[in-house]
Amino acid sequence: MTEGPNHFTLSCPIPIQEYPAVLLAHGGGGRLTQMLIERMFLPTFHNPALETLHDGVVLEVGGARLAFTTDSFVISPIFFPGGDIGELAVNGTVNDLAMCGARPLYLSLALILEEGFPMEDLWQVVRSVQEAAQKAEVEVVTGDTKVVDRGKGDGIFINTSGVGVIPEGVEIAPQRVCPGDVVLISGAIAVHGIAILSVREGLEFETTLESDTAPLSELVGTLLRATGPQVHMLRDPTRGGVASALNEIAASASVGIVLEEAHIPIGDEVKGACEILGLDPLYVANEGKCLAIVAKEVAETALEALRSHPLGREAAIVGRVVEEHPGTVILRSRVGGKRIVDMLSGEQLPRIC
Numbered sequence: 001m002t003e004g005p006n007h008f009t010l011s012c013p014i015p016i017q018e019y020p021a022v023l024l025a026h027g028g029g030g031r032l033t034q035m036l037i038e039r040m041f042l043p044t045f046h047n048p049a050l051e052t053l054h055d056g057v058v059l060e061v062g063g064a065r066l067a068f069t070t071d072s073f074v075i076s077p078i079f080f081p082g083g084d085i086g087e088l089a090v091n092g093t094v095n096d097l098a099m100c101g102a103r104p105l106y107l108s109l110a111l112i113l114e115e116g117f118p119m120e121d122l123w124q125v126v127r128s129v130q131e132a133a134q135k136a137e138v139e140v141v142t143g144d145t146k147v148v149d150r151g152k153g154d155g156i157f158i159n160t161s162g163v164g165v166i167p168e169g170v171e172i173a174p175q176r177v178c179p180g181d182v183v184l185i186s187g188a189i190a191v192h193g194i195a196i197l198s199v200r201e202g203l204e205f206e207t208t209l210e211s212d213t214a215p216l217s218e219l220v221g222t223l224l225r226a227t228g229p230q231v232h233m234l235r236d237p238t239r240g241g242v243a244s245a246l247n248e249i250a251a252s253a254s255v256g257i258v259l260e261e262a263h264i265p266i267g268d269e270v271k272g273a274c275e276i277l278g279l280d281p282l283y284v285a286n287e288g289k290c291l292a293i294v295a296k297e298v299a300e301t302a303l304e305a306l307r308s309h310p311l312g313r314e315a316a317i318v319g320r321v322v323e324e325h326p327g328t329v330i331l332r333s334r335v336g337g338k339r340i341v342d343m344l345s346g347e348q349l350p351r352i353c
Contacts (some may be wrong), residue, residue, distance in 0.1 A: 025234060030283075030344030034248070044285025052173060053252055055096040055235065058166060067102035069093060070161040076351040078156060079127070081195050081224045082210030084247060085158055086128030086286060089211050092138045092238065093162040099234040099290070102164030102174040104136060109143040109160055114153030125156065138162070138213035164217075169229055174252035176232035182255060182299035183319035186219060186290040187212070188265040188311045189242055191286035194273045201277075204287065205269045212288035213240040217302040219311045226305035233293040236286065236352055243341045244292055246319075246329045256325040259341065262334045263288050263318045282331075283344050293321065 027064040042050060056069030071093050078085040090107065097104040109129060113122065135139055191212040198209055216236065223233060233253075237245035242264075249328045250257045262296045266274075266281050274281045288311065292303045305314035319327060 008209035018073055024205070024350045025345075027239075029244050029285075029351065031342075032345075033239070034343060036096075039072045043235075049072065052175075053248065054173060055099040056162075057100070057102055058173075063297045065166040067097045067164045067166055068161070069096040070159065071096060073158045073160070073353060074154070074351055075196070075353055076154065077196075077199055078121070079273075080199050080211055081208055082126060082130050083213040084195050085156060085286075086125035087132040088162045088211075088213050089158040090129055090132035090136060090138070091215050091287060092353065093160040094138060094215045094217055095236045095287075095290075097162050097164035098215075098220040099172065099190045099236055100164070100166060100235065101170035101220070101231070102166045103221070104162055104215075104217050105166040106141045106163045107133065107138050107160050108162075109140045110158070110213070111143070111145045112153060112157040112159075113145065113147045114155050115147055117152040117155050122156070125158075136217060155312065163271075167224070170224055170230060170231075172231065172234050173250050174233055174311070175291050177249060177253035177255055177321055178232070179255055179321050179323040180296050181293050181321040182230055182296050182302075182317055183246070183317055183321065184292045184299070184302055184306065185318050186216075186243065186292070186295065186306050186315040187288075189266045189286055189289060190266060190270045190274065190279075190281035190284035192287040193241070193287075194270045196285075196352055197277070197349060198273070198294045203273060207269070207274075209269055211271075211287060214288035214311055215257070216288065216311065219290060219306065223302060223305045223311045223314075227294055227298045227302050230295040230298040231292060231302070232295065235291045237291055238285050239287055239288060240344050241257060241281070241283040242291065243280070243329065244344055247327075247341070247343045249293070250329055251327045254322075255264065256322040256327070257319055258322055259319040259331045259332055263316050265314045265316050279349075283343060285349065287353065296320075324341060 006173045041207045049262050074236045122290045195209045195211040235245045306315035332343045
């Protein structure tokens, strides 16, 4: 910020000349998204709540701790195996609240519709929202609708915000992650991204590969009841996949993370599709999986709790937090080699959520 005689002038710290126009990768959850957040949004809207860089923010209101989050959904195609944009919008927002340790309560629903969007498709999306909200035990209590000219949108975009209440004794934050902690994943990774890609590219599998979109609040509740305050961090690895989520956590907590490739659950069809397409499953989006970082002494209890829930039957311990290489994620391969798992620098799969 530069000061003149009678005014202040904001200067953009990106700098803008490096990226004079927005790229798809700026919304991909990888390095360019991180650049926007750290160099443009955080300095502009500087405040302690925003700087936690979690899936949602924790606010104290009238003696209660509330979690608040917002998300937008631009997925293509809007109908896909295992769900649609409406169900995805509800589950995605519910899950962001759950990653704060909150019990989700209320949602807003804002629709941006393109002129000419089929009313039957809109009705199907609206019903999916209602069914998903009922399943997740939340209510849609406010909303908004806008329509743009034909050709100025892409059928339908959805924005949802959510509010939930955090039980006493629960404190989930990247800053609580410390060396010695254990990293768990609630199930097989990369399912959502490959399911979407299979529709786009006409890939065929022996069985229909469906998105893993699901509300995770019950699963998280089961975990928290079993381990209490020993759960230090939760994250649903959506855009940018497991790799980007863990890189963000490692950077925020100033710790290193070591992943064990042999322990990461990946389905055969997903693994095969990734090999054919040259994709790294660690960077592929998930919509019904949860990363949990817990104290070492409760790791086995946490694993049992996750596996006791239908959405966590394939849960596994996949890594650990270390003092070495702070801010960096290392993958130890099945044969004992090591490689850095960096932030995604481009857009591996655009319009995935």
